[in-house]
Amino acid sequence: MDGQMAPGVEAKIRESFARQTMMQTAGATLDAVGWGRITISGPVHPDFRQQQGFAHGGLTFALGDTAAGYAALSVLPPEVDVLSVEIKINFLSPAEGHLIAEGRILKPGRRIVPVAADVFAEAPDGTRKLVAVCQGTIIPVTA
Amino acid sequence: MDGQMAPGVEAKIRESFARQTMMQTAGATLDAVGWGRITISGPVHPDFRQQQGFAHGGLTFALGDTAAGYAALSVLPPEVDVLSVEIKINFLSPAEGHLIAEGRILKPGRRIVPVAADVFAEAPDGTRKLVAVCQGTIIPVTA
Amino acid sequence: MDGQMAPGVEAKIRESFARQTMMQTAGATLDAVGWGRITISGPVHPDFRQQQGFAHGGLTFALGDTAAGYAALSVLPPEVDVLSVEIKINFLSPAEGHLIAEGRILKPGRRIVPVAADVFAEAPDGTRKLVAVCQGTIIPVTA
Amino acid sequence: MDGQMAPGVEAKIRESFARQTMMQTAGATLDAVGWGRITISGPVHPDFRQQQGFAHGGLTFALGDTAAGYAALSVLPPEVDVLSVEIKINFLSPAEGHLIAEGRILKPGRRIVPVAADVFAEAPDGTRKLVAVCQGTIIPVTA
Numbered sequence: 001m002d003g004q005m006a007p008g009v010e011a012k013i014r015e016s017f018a019r020q021t022m023m024q025t026a027g028a029t030l031d032a033v034g035w036g037r038i039t040i041s042g043p044v045h046p047d048f049r050q051q052q053g054f055a056h057g058g059l060t061f062a063l064g065d066t067a068a069g070y071a072a073l074s075v076l077p078p079e080v081d082v083l084s085v086e087i088k089i090n091f092l093s094p095a096e097g098h099l100i101a102e103g104r105i106l107k108p109g110r111r112i113v114p115v116a117a118d119v120f121a122e123a124p125d126g127t128r129k130l131v132a133v134c135q136g137t138i139i140p141v142t143a
Numbered sequence: 144m145d146g147q148m149a150p151g152v153e154a155k156i157r158e159s160f161a162r163q164t165m166m167q168t169a170g171a172t173l174d175a176v177g178w179g180r181i182t183i184s185g186p187v188h189p190d191f192r193q194q195q196g197f198a199h200g201g202l203t204f205a206l207g208d209t210a211a212g213y214a215a216l217s218v219l220p221p222e223v224d225v226l227s228v229e230i231k232i233n234f235l236s237p238a239e240g241h242l243i244a245e246g247r248i249l250k251p252g253r254r255i256v257p258v259a260a261d262v263f264a265e266a267p268d269g270t271r272k273l274v275a276v277c278q279g280t281i282i283p284v285t286a
Numbered sequence: 287m288d289g290q291m292a293p294g295v296e297a298k299i300r301e302s303f304a305r306q307t308m309m310q311t312a313g314a315t316l317d318a319v320g321w322g323r324i325t326i327s328g329p330v331h332p333d334f335r336q337q338q339g340f341a342h343g344g345l346t347f348a349l350g351d352t353a354a355g356y357a358a359l360s361v362l363p364p365e366v367d368v369l370s371v372e373i374k375i376n377f378l379s380p381a382e383g384h385l386i387a388e389g390r391i392l393k394p395g396r397r398i399v400p401v402a403a404d405v406f407a408e409a410p411d412g413t414r415k416l417v418a419v420c421q422g423t424i425i426p427v428t429a
Numbered sequence: 430m431d432g433q434m435a436p437g438v439e440a441k442i443r444e445s446f447a448r449q450t451m452m453q454t455a456g457a458t459l460d461a462v463g464w465g466r467i468t469i470s471g472p473v474h475p476d477f478r479q480q481q482g483f484a485h486g487g488l489t490f491a492l493g494d495t496a497a498g499y500a501a502l503s504v505l506p507p508e509v510d511v512l513s514v515e516i517k518i519n520f521l522s523p524a525e526g527h528l529i530a531e532g533r534i535l536k537p538g539r540r541i542v543p544v545a546a547d548v549f550a551e552a553p554d555g556t557r558k559l560v561a562v563c564q565g566t567i568i569p570v571t572a
Contacts, residue, residue: 016194017194019192019193019194019195020192020193020194020199021189021190021191021192021199022190022191022192022193022199022201022202024190025168025190025191046164047164047165047167047168048164048165048168049162049163049164049165050162050163050165051159051160051162051163051224052162052224056163056164056165056205056209057204057205057208057227057230058165058201058202058204058205058206058208058209059165059201059205061200061201061204061205061208061230061232062199062200062201062202062204062205063201065200065201065204066199066201081194081195083234083237084200084234085233085234085371085398085423086231086232086233086234086372086400086423087200087204087231087232088229088230088231088232088374088517088564089204089229089230089231090228090229090535090543090564090565090566091226091227091228091229092535092536092543093536094226106519106521106559106562107521107522107559111425112371112425114372114519114521114562116562130535130536133535133543133545133564135517135519135562135564136519137371137372137423137519139397139398228514228541228566229515229543229566231374231421231517233392233400233421233422233423235392235393235400236393249376249378249416249419250378250379250416254568255514255568257376257378257419257515259419273392273393276392276400276402276421278374278376278419278421279376280376280514280515280566282540282541302480303480305478305479305480305481306478306479306480306485307475307476307477307478307485308476308477308478308479308485308487308488310476311454311476311477332450333450333451333453333454334450334451334454335448335449335450335451336448336449336451337445337446337448337449337510338448338510342449342450342451342491342495343490343491343494343513343516344451344487344488344490344491344492344494344495345451345487345491347486347487347490347491347494347516348485348486348487348488348490348491349487351486351487351490352485352487367480367481369520369523370486370520371519371520372517372518372519372520373486373490373517373518374515374516374517374518375490375515375516375517376514376515377512377513377514377515380512
């Protein structure tokens with residue numbers, strides 16, 4: 001499954017990401033933008049923890065959701081924006097260190113874009129562990 | 144379906160909630176603690192928005208996840224803590240105003256606690272709209 | 287949340303149900319059709335069991351999915367059909383006896399219909415137990 | 430992620446599959462058994478269709494659920510059986526032809542086994558299309 005982003009789509013994704021205050025608050029960055037594939041990463045920020053000191057599920061979800069949403073946006077025409085219809089997340093391990101969310105489309109739909117995202121935690125020594133998987137549905141909306 | 148919290152469980156939930164830095168960062172409060180039912184609320188904080196200015200899905204999810212998790216904790220013995228195994232969220236409407244998450248258990252399991260949460264957005268005039276529904280699985284872990 | 291079915295919609299739902307060979311094979315019946323609410327029931331048919339003799343998850347899912355799908359169809363214009371985009375099911379207890387699936391819409395969308403279904407197992411003495419809950423997304427398609 | 434099945438586990442899986450009457454009714458076969466990976470396939474049986482003549486979602490789900498469940502069983506000790514806690518399925522395309530479900534574990538847990546399954550439809554000319562993806566949770570139970 002391969003394709004090419006319409007002109008202006010990468011810039012649109014970068015501008016949109018910059019408007020997501022939650023991504024800024026969490027210290028997340030948009031690391032890679034490709035057709036149907038997006039990487040976002042950020043720390044397990046001290047202000048986004050759950051009761052045991054690990055990443056709050058809401059932070060892990062936010063990174064996966066955002067990566068998946070922009071993966072969908074990357075295959076859609078330049079004039080649309082996207083909304084998440086639903087996302088399911090399975091948490092595989094408590095997350096600490098640095099989080100990396102890799103979103104991808106499952107099919108380049110025009111009306112419904114099924115998506116997935118894997119979220120990894122990277123330890124200071126560079127080892128990566130899969131900490132969550134997401135599966136969801138994104139739809140285009142007129143911006 | 145009805146029951147009674149073990150002694151000390153409500154205090155444990157309140158202390159645990161206070162340790163969730165993400166809830167503090169988002170300005171969320173723990174409003175009601177009952178056997179199998181928890182209410183958490185908070186603003187659509189300016190620092191937790193998506194690209195269109197609505198609540199980021201990660202914020203809505205965090206409130207639903209937290210309410211559902213403590214609903215599970217409220218029916219478990221005092222010596223355990225909980226982890227979210229998985230949660231699925233369907234977003235029904237873009238969320239703005241004040242968010243109210245009502246978590247509940249679906250069955251008082253000892254090993255697996257199926258849970259649900261409804262998230263409402265309350266407008267300044269007091270009208271409420273259901274903006275998201277969550278369905279998930281929580282497990283007890285030794286603290 | 288209340289409304290009224292468009293003329294001809296109930297008949298359309300009943301005809302559509304009759305074309306679902308899986309429902310016939312499983313011995314399921316369409317018991318109630320209302321605006322946004324559908325009840326389907328059927329036995330834990332001997333030909334639809336899992337390895338321990340309980341209802342196969344695929345049977346429980348099929349009843350919940352079908353009830354949810356027709357709940358969506360009941361609030362849509364008469365000229366459309368529906369497709370399931372996604373459904374998540376949590377199994378609360380092994381199911382035996384007679385299954386009753388109650389589907390409902392969560393919001394009467396035109397483009398996306400969020401739905402839910404509860405599946406109960408009824409014992410010979412008439413007691414009911416909630417055995418599964420479903421949460422999903424249905425979309426209209428031109429028939 | 431790699432491992433080896435405990436002695437007797439493959440035979441146990443094959444016997445268990447043979448007891449699933451729904452798999453027999455649907456004409457499904459257990460095609461491959463490996464550590465953490467299971468393939469099941471079967472026709473879009475005329476008795477398992479939805480209203481438009483495509484595979485009923487309950488059939489597609491049943492194949493994915495079963496493949497995922499046995500993928501979990503394959504990494505567990507020989508004395509346990511498994512139950513599905515929850516599964517979410519996204520339907521990508523209407524399914525016709527022959528269905529192939531590939532289940533896999535996402536992590537070899539002892540207490541909770543996160544799983545996934547892809548379901549493909551194979552046309553008479555041998556071309557395959559991904560028609561559904563599943564993500565779920567399986568737990569061991571004492572048989």
